[in-house]
Amino acid sequence: MQRPRPRALIPNGVMGRKISVDSATLMNKGLELIEACFLFGLSPEQVDIVVHPQSIIHSLVEYPDGSVLAQLGSPDMRTPIACALKWPERIASGAKFLDLVRTARLDFQAPDPDEFRSLALAQAAGARADLR
Numbered sequence: 001m002q003r004p005r006p007r008a009l010i011p012n013g014v015m016g017r018k019i020s021v022d023s024a025t026l027m028n029k030g031l032e033l034i035e036a037c038f039l040f041g042l043s044p045e046q047v048d049i050v051v052h053p054q055s056i057i058h059s060l061v062e063y064p065d066g067s068v069l070a071q072l073g074s075p076d077m078r079t080p081i082a083c084a085l086k087w088p089e090r091i092a093s094g095a096k097f098l099d100l101v102r103t104a105r106l107d108f109q110a111p112d113p114d115e116f117r118s119l120a121l122a123q124a125a126g127a128r129a130d131l132r
Contacts, residue, residue, distance in 0.1 A: 030122025037126050044126040049119060051109045056098065074098050 029049070036047050050060075055075035062068045073079035074095045082093035111119060 027118040027122070029116065030118045030125075033119065033122045034126045034129070044123040049111050051111050053107050053109075054103065054105075056103055056106060072098055 033044060033047055033049060036042070037044055040047075057070045057072050058080040059071045060068055061070075071080065071083065073093075074097065076093070076095035078093040078095045082091050082095075085091070113120060
């Protein structure tokens, strides 16, 4: 069976109370690319990077049959953190529940390489490290 193809998402909105240091080049997204390669045994060329302005989808995985599974939640990092901390069980994260009617739409676009300069660096580092 072929492995799923992860898509690294770059949020573009308010993600809850600030708990980290700003990064103008979003290097943390480059690190998430390397993490996805390591976890799924893929090369950086096999992982798509997508900008998602609404910050509703926290992760996507595309399967060989063409289906895509997504983890959606309010644009609050407490949701995916709670999921990661207690997986496979679920705990209350403290985030507001997602209102799909108010959300209404989900947009995606390719990252601008001039705006997200660290992504090329992370792709090169991941390729050099051979994380598969």
